[in-house]
Amino acid sequence: MNRRNFLQQASLSAAGLAILPGTLQAAEKPEDAAAASSFRAVFLSDVHVKPTEKAEAGMRKAIRKINSKEFRPDFIINGGDAIMDALNASKEKVQQQWDVWNRVMKDENKLPIYHCIGNHDAWGWQMTAPEVKQDPLYDKKWVMQEHGMQERYYSFTRNNWTFLVLDSAQENNGGYIARIDEPQYQWLETTLAAVPKDNHICIVSHIPIVSFCSAMFADENQANGDWRISRALLHVDARKLVDLFKKFPNIRTCLSGHIHLQDEVEYFGIRYFCNGAISGNWWGGAFKGFAPAYADFEFFKDGNVKRKMITYES
Template identity: 50%
Template sequence: MDMKRKDFLKASIAAAGLSAVPELAAARTSAAKRSFRFAFISDIHVKPERVAEEGMAKALQHIQKLKPKANFIVMGGDAIYDSLKATKEYTKQQWDLYQSILQKNNSLPVYNCIGNHDIFGWYNIPKDTGDPLYGKAWALKELGLSTPYYHFNKGKWDFIVLDSTQERNEGGYIAKLDEAQFKWLERKLDDIPSDHFISIISHIPILSICAGLYFGKNDPNGDLRIQYMLMHTDFFKIKDLFNKYPNIKNCLSGHIHLQDKVDYNNIEYFCNGAISGNLWKGPYYEFGPAYALFEFYEDGSCQREMISY
């Protein structure tokens, strides 16, 4: 290709605003100093089965070998295959397996987020609500958390980890924040210095186009359906709160097993696929097993690379 043609193509791409082109994406942050990098792994769904066990181990081993090294791991929820409808024996087997593989294959700090499948007994009939491990208690114990939502800091970046999954009166779960958590979020956002940058982590996406693509088809009337368990049903309430804080830069999630990025009102919403792909049966639609590698920069920007490990 001659230089004039090459220059013309570069200029045309820039004019079209195609920010997904790697060369242009890299240029956006080339002048910024990197603060840290981390792996976002989600939807492991580990279970006593060879493919799942080896897959989780390989993903963790791959992360340990990254160069430059990742500073930590964010685990975006659904660590185990399922405990919503499971016996105590099978739930314990899954958690023991998760802890064993993690201990043997990871040396990095892990920041955990609870997923819907990590919750014990909500789908069991009858529900044993008197069991001290019922609901989120078991997951909190296994993940080393005192509360299902919390905050941690990395220099000029503050991370807020939310609990997306609430029990639904009609049965099952719904994607939203309960009232106490929302009030906590209001206070926490107000406490963070305005010159810090904020990243929000949730298992279920706060905003995602993939939530409308999850079923792989239209409804009979042509609608794309976003069900109450696929994206935050309180998006508008959260969005109005976020509008008060221009230092909120991104939101990271899993749950959908698909990958997308939505830029909405100066916030980047990343849905980061699944370590398990289609529950260890290959890709889910176009997206195979993968994790996200994030680079966070001192100017408040970030970059994501999806890694097929």
């Protein structure tokens, strides 16, 4: 898939049981106590799976490694763009892509998984036929059905962490724009206010809210030297969201995918992580130097977060 098309197209499963930390022993080191009260989650994004041998084998290898006894986290967060593309694909081709996704997940995954919707997961945005727009599967209904999601956006809690999963890609004249719609904003504001003050908060979005690598996606600046940052690559409502986040000091981190690049930005005390892509350069190797990878996150009781990028091909 080429970059121009990418720019133009700009579930919850049952969670595992919470594990309560044991009593601190006299000989136990403080860092050991912190580790004992943490949990791990894999953030995988932009799998872009399709019915080809290379894509299926690559996804299978990544999911198998995540589920291995040596690695095995507590749960998975799917950051979106599970399939290659549903924006302008026939029902037959979309179903073929979902068949591969579901087959690999059934064969290889035994972990709880929480899903975020990506722009390429939405069906029919670039199709003009009236019957597509009227189809019950149009828009995000199909991806929600495949993932078993009851809502486009939702929250869940693990230990003393609350996760808010957003729906960040909205249809825009046949393409898409990175923002949350007004009902979702109202839900976000209300949900943030309802989180206990002693709970830490992690916000998940497919498209970054704050990011540096969004500016690095294009190969060149504009002719006048201005940066090229598409409204499909960074939340256009980022200022509004950042202002909202300032009201809630227990927001610790935000996780995203979409860009196929990796970065870490701290802004007003919140750490924003953009976490690469399982598919790399859409199953064509590394993308701008970043090999196919997923992120291994450790969430600590004190609100700290650690990330390690895993290049699963190695």
